[in-house]
Amino acid sequence: MPLDNPLFERIALVGIGLIGSSLARVIEREKIANAVVVSTRSEKTLKRAEELRLGTHYTIDAAEAVKDADLVIVSVPVGASGAVAAQIASSLKPGAIVTDVGSTKASVIRQMKPELPDNVHFIAGHPIAGTEYSGPDAGFASLFEGRWCILTPDQNTDPAALQKLSSFWSACGSDVETMDPAHHDQVLALVSHLPQLISYNIVGTASDFESVSEADVIKYSASGFRDFTRLAASDPTMWRDVCLHNKDAILEMLARFSEDLSSMRASIRRGDGDALFELFTKTRSIRRSIIEAGQDIDTPNFGRTPSKG
Amino acid sequence: MPLDNPLFERIALVGIGLIGSSLARVIEREKIANAVVVSTRSEKTLKRAEELRLGTHYTIDAAEAVKDADLVIVSVPVGASGAVAAQIASSLKPGAIVTDVGSTKASVIRQMKPELPDNVHFIAGHPIAGTEYSGPDAGFASLFEGRWCILTPDQNTDPAALQKLSSFWSACGSDVETMDPAHHDQVLALVSHLPQLISYNIVGTASDFESVSEADVIKYSASGFRDFTRLAASDPTMWRDVCLHNKDAILEMLARFSEDLSSMRASIRRGDGDALFELFTKTRSIRRSIIEAGQDIDTPNFGRTPSKG
Numbered sequence: 001m002p003l004d005n006p007l008f009e010r011i012a013l014v015g016i017g018l019i020g021s022s023l024a025r026v027i028e029r030e031k032i033a034n035a036v037v038v039s040t041r042s043e044k045t046l047k048r049a050e051e052l053r054l055g056t057h058y059t060i061d062a063a064e065a066v067k068d069a070d071l072v073i074v075s076v077p078v079g080a081s082g083a084v085a086a087q088i089a090s091s092l093k094p095g096a097i098v099t100d101v102g103s104t105k106a107s108v109i110r111q112m113k114p115e116l117p118d119n120v121h122f123i124a125g126h127p128i129a130g131t132e133y134s135g136p137d138a139g140f141a142s143l144f145e146g147r148w149c150i151l152t153p154d155q156n157t158d159p160a161a162l163q164k165l166s167s168f169w170s171a172c173g174s175d176v177e178t179m180d181p182a183h184h185d186q187v188l189a190l191v192s193h194l195p196q197l198i199s200y201n202i203v204g205t206a207s208d209f210e211s212v213s214e215a216d217v218i219k220y221s222a223s224g225f226r227d228f229t230r231l232a233a234s235d236p237t238m239w240r241d242v243c244l245h246n247k248d249a250i251l252e253m254l255a256r257f258s259e260d261l262s263s264m265r266a267s268i269r270r271g272d273g274d275a276l277f278e279l280f281t282k283t284r285s286i287r288r289s290i291i292e293a294g295q296d297i298d299t300p301n302f303g304r305t306p307s308k309g
Numbered sequence: 310m311p312l313d314n315p316l317f318e319r320i321a322l323v324g325i326g327l328i329g330s331s332l333a334r335v336i337e338r339e340k341i342a343n344a345v346v347v348s349t350r351s352e353k354t355l356k357r358a359e360e361l362r363l364g365t366h367y368t369i370d371a372a373e374a375v376k377d378a379d380l381v382i383v384s385v386p387v388g389a390s391g392a393v394a395a396q397i398a399s400s401l402k403p404g405a406i407v408t409d410v411g412s413t414k415a416s417v418i419r420q421m422k423p424e425l426p427d428n429v430h431f432i433a434g435h436p437i438a439g440t441e442y443s444g445p446d447a448g449f450a451s452l453f454e455g456r457w458c459i460l461t462p463d464q465n466t467d468p469a470a471l472q473k474l475s476s477f478w479s480a481c482g483s484d485v486e487t488m489d490p491a492h493h494d495q496v497l498a499l500v501s502h503l504p505q506l507i508s509y510n511i512v513g514t515a516s517d518f519e520s521v522s523e524a525d526v527i528k529y530s531a532s533g534f535r536d537f538t539r540l541a542a543s544d545p546t547m548w549r550d551v552c553l554h555n556k557d558a559i560l561e562m563l564a565r566f567s568e569d570l571s572s573m574r575a576s577i578r579r580g581d582g583d584a585l586f587e588l589f590t591k592t593r594s595i596r597r598s599i600i601e602a603g604q605d606i607d608t609p610n611f612g613r614t615p616s617k618g
Contacts, residue, residue: 103532128529128531128532129531129532130532131609131610132596132609132610133609138609147531148528148529148531150529177528186520186521187521187525187526187529188529188532190514190515190518190521190526190534191515191521191525191526191529191530191532191533191534192529192532192533192534193533194511194514194515194533194534195511195533195534195536195537196533197573198507198511198537198570199533199536199592200573200588200589200592201566201569201570201573202503202504202507202566203592203595204569204573204588204591204592205499205503205562205565205566205569206499206500206503206595207591207592207595209499209562209565211495212495212496212499212500214595214598216496216500217496217499217500217595218595218598218599218602218604219457219486219602219604220437220457220459220496220497220500220501221500221599221602221604221605222437222438222456222457222604222605223412223437223438223439223497223500223501224500224501224502224503224504224505224508224540225499225500225501225503225504226596226599226604226605227504227508227536227537227539227540228504228507228536229592229595229596229599229605230536230596230605230610230611231533231536232589232592232593232595232596233592233593233596233597234589236586236589236590236593237586239585239589240582240585240586240589241582243576243577243582243585244577244580244582244585247577247578247580250577251574251577251578253514253518254570254573254574254577255574256514256518257510257511257514258567258570258571258574260510260513260514261507261510261563261567262567264506264509264510264513264563265560265563265564265567267552268552268553268556268559268560268563269556269560271553271556273549273550273552273553276548276549276552276553277545277546277549279509279513280509280541280543280545280548280549281545282513282516283508283509283512283513283516283538283541283542284541284542284545286512286515286516286523286526286527286538286541287441287535287538287539287541287542288542289523289527290527290530290535290538293527293528293530295527295528295530295531295535296530296531296535296538296539296613297613300440300441300442300447301440301441301539301611302539302610302611302612302613303611303612303613304605304606304611304612
């Protein structure tokens with residue numbers, strides 16, 4: 001039975017990984033569209049999406065998927081955005097809204113915008129939500145609840161289209177913020193890409209340190225190390241693309257982090273307890289603010305329950 | 310009513326923070342001792358411990374606390390170990406077991422051993438368990454469940470005393486491992502001190518970056534940054550002391566981490582996607598091993614439930 005006045009008649013999801021499949025689930029739960037076309041270039045993934053009943057229609061062909069869609073959401077690694085845009089361009093319905101969910105925005109806009117026809121509304125976006133798991137099984141309807149979604153319109157963006165896309169993200173449970181793409185890339189380089197790369201790096205360092213075995217690293221990981229392994233278990237393709245597509249901002253953050261680390265190393269070498277105490281004290285309050293902002297929980301150890309292996 | 314055959318008649322807890330107060334709670338729950346003497350140099354903390362009914366006796370005076378105790382557990386920042394040992398030395402009961410819970414072992418042994426009389430059994434130890442919270446209110450009885458406790462006996466350690474201390478930690482829910490103090494300090498520098506310092510450093514970097522406001526850092530922290538803020542909210546005094554007392558091993562780990570980071574930066578600068586993909590792939594499996602070893606949970610985002618601020 002068709003919905004009574006859905007936000008969109010037909011939504012096309014190009015890419016059905018963690019984000020795409022979470023969108024599919026919340027679109028169904030919130031009755032946001034009458035038809036949801038699921039598309040992915042992997043036959044195996046498409047089959048799995050069908051088994052999970054993530055959409056109403058399924059196709060391997062992205063161009064086919066976007067036909068007649070009022071909203072097209074591209075959820076692929078950012079390095080693939082340009083190719084997807086080229087592929088779907090000539091099949092898009094005039095007046096459709098096209099968006100994405102990629103972790104970098106300037107590069108995605110640079111890749112997609114020139115490919116897309118003038119008669120669609122392209123507004124890039126980025127929901128600040130995720131987990132360390134990937135693929136269509138990893139998604140869940142509440143992923144976006146209480147999380148921010150950043151949209152990066154420009155001066156030519158149609159206000160009605162922007163409003164409609166904002167309503168979509170609100171319906172998914174998100175708060176919506178708009179931002180300049182370059183500023184988005186700077187902010188995310190600091191709060192997301194830097195932590196991600198530092199996690200990969202520390203796990204890399206620990207996993208081939210000669211005098212400490214990997215068995216000991218695993219055994220005693222509850223002393224701190226395990227916290228980093230969550231991010232370091234994230235999708236390698238997605239993160240490779242982020243590094244390649246937000247290179248300058250990431251290199252800036254890594255340079256600053258390294259400078260700060262050199263100064264911490266000097267304090268330790270000198271045995272400067274006061275400098276260390278001051279740094280260790282000032283970092284305490286930011287967690288309190290994050291908890292108050294509803295962006296983390298305050299139960300100890302992230303609320304992990306003790307588990308016996 | 311006295312317990313039937315408790316493991317120890319009387320236990321003295323010197324220091325009643327997160328670890329000391331967790332021990333107090335599990336000692337009571339598991340009926341490990343008839344009497345538990347709680348001691349801390351802060352009158353306010355001692356009063357709080359009494360309100361929480363953490364022991365059977367309370368005193369500000371550590372020397373008084375250890376009289377007649379069969380087991381003395383020193384749970385203070387590692388920089389204070391020597392002073393505590395000097396203070397309690399002449400009041401210890403002959404044959405008593407004296408241990409600690411500090412995060413560094415060579416330095417603690419160097420500080421405590423020369424102060425203690427020959428007629429007690431000193432065996433240093435380190436339970437690999439904790440949270441980001443401090444103080445007597447932060448403790449809980451299940452803190453040590455499924456976690457490892459490392460003891461660092463030497464060739465003169467009395468096997469019966471070592472056995473008894475191991476039984477104590479088993480009764481608290483821990484698995485016990487023995488290790489050479491220098492190797493302990495090397496392992497922990499990698500799996501605990503390095504992650505801790507990297508967390509402090511990244512939170513420091515983010516909190517005073519000119520072009521990104523602290524408000525944005527907080528708002529978008531669910532994109533990765535928040536994971537680091539947990540460790541960075543830990544007790545500054547404890548961690549200052551760890552840095553000062555495991556300096557060489559920590560500097561070695563930080564140097565290696567920095568080398569690896571330089572090589573990652575070079576890969577990003579060169580746009581070497583293959584090198585990045587390889588690194589990001591190899592770090593994935595270690596998390597799986599940690600989960601299989603029961604040292605972390607496998608639910609996404611550490612099992613945090615979505616929360617709305």
